[in-house]
Amino acid sequence: MSAKPSGTNVEGDAPVAESVVETDEATITDDAELERTLGLAGGLAIGIGTMIGAGIFVFPGLAGAEVGTAAMASFALSGVIALLVALPTSELATAMPKSGGGYYFISRGLGTLAGTVVGLSLWLGLVFATAFYLVGLGFYALDALAVVGISIGANPGGIVSVLAVASGAGFTVLNLTGTENAAKLQNGIVALLLSMLVAFLAFGLLDVFGVVGAEATGGTENDRWAALPILSTSALVFTSYLGFAQVATVAGEIKRPGRNLPLAMIGSVLIVTVMYVLTILVATSVFTREQLGAFGETAMVEIGRELLGVGGALVIVLGGLLATMSSANASILSTSRAIYGVSKDALLPRWAGRINLTYGTPHVALGMAGGPVIVLAATREVQLLAEVASFLHLIMYGLICVALVAIRRDEPEWYDPDFRVPGGPVVPVVGAAASFGLIGFMNRLSIAVGAVLILAATGWYFYYARDVSLKGAL
Amino acid sequence: MMTRVLVPVAVLDGGTVSPGLMNLLGTVDVTVLGYHVLPEQTPPDQARLQYEDRATSALEDLSEEFRAAGGAADHRLVFTRDREQTVDRIADEVGADVRAISGVTGDVDRLLVPLSGDVAVDRILSFVTELVGDRDIGVTLFLAGPAEAATERLDEAAAVLRGEGIDVETRTAVGNAPFAALIDEVPDHDAVIMGERAPSLSSFVFGEESERVASASVGPVLVVRNAETPAE
Numbered sequence: 001m002s003a004k005p006s007g008t009n010v011e012g013d014a015p016v017a018e019s020v021v022e023t024d025e026a027t028i029t030d031d032a033e034l035e036r037t038l039g040l041a042g043g044l045a046i047g048i049g050t051m052i053g054a055g056i057f058v059f060p061g062l063a064g065a066e067v068g069t070a071a072m073a074s075f076a077l078s079g080v081i082a083l084l085v086a087l088p089t090s091e092l093a094t095a096m097p098k099s100g101g102g103y104y105f106i107s108r109g110l111g112t113l114a115g116t117v118v119g120l121s122l123w124l125g126l127v128f129a130t131a132f133y134l135v136g137l138g139f140y141a142l143d144a145l146a147v148v149g150i151s152i153g154a155n156p157g158g159i160v161s162v163l164a165v166a167s168g169a170g171f172t173v174l175n176l177t178g179t180e181n182a183a184k185l186q187n188g189i190v191a192l193l194l195s196m197l198v199a200f201l202a203f204g205l206l207d208v209f210g211v212v213g214a215e216a217t218g219g220t221e222n223d224r225w226a227a228l229p230i231l232s233t234s235a236l237v238f239t240s241y242l243g244f245a246q247v248a249t250v251a252g253e254i255k256r257p258g259r260n261l262p263l264a265m266i267g268s269v270l271i272v273t274v275m276y277v278l279t280i281l282v283a284t285s286v287f288t289r290e291q292l293g294a295f296g297e298t299a300m301v302e303i304g305r306e307l308l309g310v311g312g313a314l315v316i317v318l319g320g321l322l323a324t325m326s327s328a329n330a331s332i333l334s335t336s337r338a339i340y341g342v343s344k345d346a347l348l349p350r351w352a353g354r355i356n357l358t359y360g361t362p363h364v365a366l367g368m369a370g371g372p373v374i375v376l377a378a379t380r381e382v383q384l385l386a387e388v389a390s391f392l393h394l395i396m397y398g399l400i401c402v403a404l405v406a407i408r409r410d411e412p413e414w415y416d417p418d419f420r421v422p423g424g425p426v427v428p429v430v431g432a433a434a435s436f437g438l439i440g441f442m443n444r445l446s447i448a449v450g451a452v453l454i455l456a457a458t459g460w461y462f463y464y465a466r467d468v469s470l471k472g473a474l
Numbered sequence: 475m476m477t478r479v480l481v482p483v484a485v486l487d488g489g490t491v492s493p494g495l496m497n498l499l500g501t502v503d504v505t506v507l508g509y510h511v512l513p514e515q516t517p518p519d520q521a522r523l524q525y526e527d528r529a530t531s532a533l534e535d536l537s538e539e540f541r542a543a544g545g546a547a548d549h550r551l552v553f554t555r556d557r558e559q560t561v562d563r564i565a566d567e568v569g570a571d572v573r574a575i576s577g578v579t580g581d582v583d584r585l586l587v588p589l590s591g592d593v594a595v596d597r598i599l600s601f602v603t604e605l606v607g608d609r610d611i612g613v614t615l616f617l618a619g620p621a622e623a624a625t626e627r628l629d630e631a632a633a634v635l636r637g638e639g640i641d642v643e644t645r646t647a648v649g650n651a652p653f654a655a656l657i658d659e660v661p662d663h664d665a666v667i668m669g670e671r672a673p674s675l676s677s678f679v680f681g682e683e684s685e686r687v688a689s690a691s692v693g694p695v696l697v698v699r700n701a702e703t704p705a706e
Binding site: 016025026027029031032033034035037098099175252253332333336337340344353354355359360361362366 | 550
């Protein structure tokens, strides 16, 4: 075993450090063992379940409104960037199959400052992402009310906020009080969603190529096949790809991590990329850019209605509700793990990682996730929430790639990943450049909000954790 | 080599081992498996940091009591989301042929040993022999099924145990409710020793037979595991 974390924070707490042995089935510490209980299917369900809500049910309308059919290129490009990061993340995760994910790799590879910034921005990024999913959920719940014939009233936006806030509070309370079988439920929901979507997309594609149904009504004349709009749409929809790193946050719980972690991360990115691109193809064939823009967040419902009548609309509304719920719930769970990872290393007060004695759940961390989520969800700012979430994640993704290069250069004796990214430094270097580069194509306001949060995290480091040393420790 | 029995205990949820079971296991080696099943939103490592000391001290006390009852005892502590997976893994790792389902019992005078169905009769009998040792504990062999075949199997088994100097009775049940017939036998006995069966449709629907016996009988159940399948 190599160097240990050292130093103390402003309260005098030191990082918790001990030697552990990782096996395929458990993590073995001095006095206890932690069973690994998630298989490949469980890992894929976390990755896909987190991602699919946004990309398919919220963004087709918004992205289609920006560039039309060219949104296929935006989604594909985001998918490639996600893949470029998923590969280095996989290598690091198989070398350090511990909960905490990106935060853990960066704090060990690049030191405490980068670690603090990423740890806190992972927390905040997940908070923004969760709020974004909840607003999507609110829009779908509104449509669900409309489909069953309940009139919306004069202020639909207000109702979306109320629904988003109520479901945010609901998920937080549900998680606080302990949901025993949520993991199994998650697998079921993801399987149901995937089969619904495959059937829907298959029908949509048949329609697009004129095999069934009327002539396509969408038009391609208003598509914007130009680099800049495609790139800025990529930056917007990148939120659809945040889920693969959530797989890394539960790395400590995955069986046979050397095999299952890379498969789950890379596999989930590939699967959702294909589905997103096909969804856009169907969406933009059915409706024009202007129509998609008018339908907004729930354009998919209108696509379902156009293709399959009221039944189609119902299926999409149901799917949208399930998908945004599963994304929001999975993100709240990841947030509490992110907070725990940071507090274990003394970068946040130790009480942030306490477990409630009544429910056995981390109530402080869940509150730190749920509280700000509820506030943000009330704003209903879909684009801003999505882009800030992407901004904070992209910083982490870029730094993960840098951390891989740094760790490979130092090659500590404990560094022995089961999975190595081929091609030397090419993938991580391109991945880092692409991650940081994509930020440049975001909305000014999103960049400003993200930058303020990063600065605040940096300030926290200098105030609280300057003397903690994590670099190179295992 | 002495047989090892795995005794899983929900160590942080007030799980414990009754004195009767401790005394009964005094003739064999014991591994106490302290486990804690976590809700999904709780990272296992977080739970470990908070609970490890308390759980370890409870396990040390339990192991000490087992040693006082006669056998060698050690302990393992596992935080998990899947109790069954953990029990199987630890049983394989420590080479335990038998796992216990703790239940409430006083001094054990008589054991109920069902031999119905496709179970490893030889392994069960040899464990019963070792467990009883030279103590004054009686055994009731039980079998549900067609009369003649049942009697033959029971008589052979009874002969084996009598040869070891154990007081044996046999019971058969005819009819189509073997599980209910087995539970009817429980009241005159202090513990059940049974074989593990291969997973089946009924175990999938109703839960494992040994677990059902344990919850219906309230007393402890010792489950003789199937011979280890060679590692993959």
